[in-house]
Amino acid sequence: MTKYLKRSINIVFYALASLFLVSCATTQQLIIEIPQPAKQSIPERIQSMTLISRAVDDSYTNSEADSLQRTFYKHRFNYDTIINDFQAVDTTLKAMGNLLFETGRFDYVIPEKRFLKAKKNAFITREMPWNEVKNLCETFNTDALISIDHFKTRVETNYSKESGFNPLEVSFYSVAVAKMYVYYETLIRIYDPLEEKIIMRKLLQDTLFWEDYDSSVSELFNRFTPVKNALLEAGIAIALDFTDEIGPMWRQETRQFYAKGNASLRQAAPLARNGQWNTAVSIWKKILEEPGSKSVKARTEYNLALACELTGNIDEAIQWATKSYNTMFSVITYQYLETLKRRKNEIKNQKL
Template identity: 25%
Template sequence: MKKILYISLFLAFLTSCTVVNTVSIDYLQPADVSFPPGVKVVGVVNNTPQGDYVSKLEELNSNGSPASNLIGAIEGNGKTATEELANSVYEGNYFDEVIICDSALRSKDYFTRDTKLSQSEVKELTESLGVDMILSLEKVNLYLKKSVIYYEDAPFPQGVIDATVRTMTRVYVPTKSEPIVTLSDTDSIYWVTGTWNVDKSIIEEGSSFAATLPVKHILPTWKSVTRYYYASGAVEMRDAAVYVRENNWDEARKLWEQVYGRKNEKMKMRAAYNIALCCEMKDNLQEAKEWLDKAAEIAEKKVTKNEKGEVETSTGDYKLIAYYLADLTTRLSNIQKLKLQMMRFSGDF
């Protein structure tokens, strides 16, 4: 499954007489973790410690040293994060149903510690919620520090609060005594505050942001990429570009194949590259790889390498082809995994 967006953007690329156009494509990439098709209903639970973060805010704001950039560390809001995680998983439309239990399982736990759910707890939760699997949010931590940002139209720098957010999410099924996978994520977010006072809204927003991080491990996600294609050098290349803008890839390919049949190696290489893109647009990834290999074989003739086989000098064509080849190879290697994950939809993707 893919989404295509054509962009009317023309780039002077490689040389002043070479025109390269762009097309944007969104394609589905597999999640890091695969679940059996029988896992249809998922429960999302809050297994984070429930400290009084409002009091902690007062402590952070009163104890911060003006001479230090460090503000401090604080637990996120587990209830807010759990709700956001459940909503993100639900919006992915991957599981039939998502059930949330945002009531704290560790309501008397005020300190960060590694507390896994026991198998008996998992069985009790799956039975009471009526789910096949448990996604348990177990840690949400925010590490805060001060910085500044400068705006051209502002007379003074603005205070910024930078946060490094870290989460831990575990996945449980009732037939296993241990989590089937533990997901740890780290990312950053910031707020332009004018001052460095940490208020409740920052913790709430940081917690919501943190909860989105595990989703890429759990659900297949869309990836947006920009592809390039040659649109000059021969009449057929320019005419084919018109067909591409009309989404008529079949007619464009006929013209590129005409160019490929000629003796000029540079145009032959560029035509092969464009045909590879045509094949990808038609979801023929293996054929796309074969055509791109043909383009790469010609491009490598203009490359010089050292004794170790490392590229020392190359052309713009070679770099463009190598970039595309690396991404296409990765996409091709993920196809079987994606098919496995999409079996619940009868492979319709």
């Protein structure tokens, strides 16, 4: 069993040195990434997935790359056939798990026994019985099940000789041309054991295409993508397409923080730039415990608001920003308060 735990942060942030203001400026900038709703909404309670395939049957093989390539060469690289490749399905599962994990939204588990037998209705695997869904989710302690219930790949290759005229050299030339198409068709279902409901059915269909040419046939095929690799790339493309449907998207925004005002604000600035918020917060809170100007106090409260936002606490961020605004009016603080209120409404709407 392969198990991965998702990232715990909700906002990815990083500093861009090119965006820093000149050294005399009191503020510096951060670029942050804010998660946006996915194209296909998945209930918030579903945080972890078990990934399996029920498409693999006895027709699937795991052909060696060289053996598969020789088959196409025997047909002079003019061949059109369906290939049921075991490794292509496995690559899809593994790539899908990694990509879901990278969204920061989902944990996932890929069981060792991930290829399950299933009855088919014509060409499509029938829906999985709910007792089997529940058993798998309970066994691997996940909230839902993703199953590849149909997987088909067809490979079409073409080899030809083409000639032309080179007006610069006033001569004719001949080149070898190779083309390859991989057509894929996949049905993926997400099973929700709690509601006993299939919350997503996604049929993915597309074509990958390769083309290259060379005056030397051997040089051409030495660098041309092997058929086996093309099948595995199709699996990765499927995983990318599916993850784009359920994974959150990201929107970039700019935030400012105060880097100057007193020695402690200057001390905390590099910590904030590097995302060391806990250490920066402890310095900022010590500033508030000591007597100082309203300007320094307001800047410190503003920075604490930013730290709260970037660690996922919008309500507390609004509280600190309001304190800063009341301590000393600032256009920056006013604008930031409006931004926080907008973000709070966005988060509220995403949960509806």
